[in-house]
Amino acid sequence: MAKTKVISLEGAVKTDAGLTYKGVVMEPIVEKCEGCERVAAVEGDNYCPTYAQPERKWAHGVCNFATHVRAEVDKTGKVKVNPLKASKRAARGR
Ligand code: SF4
Numbered sequence: 001m002a003k004t005k006v007i008s009l010e011g012a013v014k015t016d017a018g019l020t021y022k023g024v025v026m027e028p029i030v031e032k033c034e035g036c037e038r039v040a041a042v043e044g045d046n047y048c049p050t051y052a053q054p055e056r057k058w059a060h061g062v063c064n065f066a067t068h069v070r071a072e073v074d075k076t077g078k079v080k081v082n083p084l085k086a087s088k089r090a091a092r093g094r
Contacts, residue, residue, distance in 0.1 A: 009040045009049050019047055029054045035068035035083075 012021040019026040019042055026047045029039055033054050039046045048054045050065045057063045062071035062081050072080045
């Protein structure tokens with residue numbers, strides 16, 4: 001697969017409703033997003049350019065856009081979250 005394209009939130013505007021990007025209100029990332037390469041910082045807060053509501057993304061299980069973890073279904077049918085080798089990536093940009 002092609003290398004993950006990092007998307008920026010260029011042009012995003014902070015409004016009373018929150019950060020808006022192309023007319024969509026962006027919600028801040030959730031704890032589980034920490035380490036994901038897609039996280040984009042805008043004026044001190046972190047947002048996900050891929051998904052406007054990261055919390056909802058994770059409510060359905062593992063975010064399928066995440067670059068730092070991957071969901072795997074084990075033999076019992078339980079979903080396991082496996083961290084990817086992301087220590088280097090996590091260190092970058094901090
Ligand atoms: S892609 Fe998924 S894990 Fe990454 S920041 Fe967005 S919502 Fe969070």
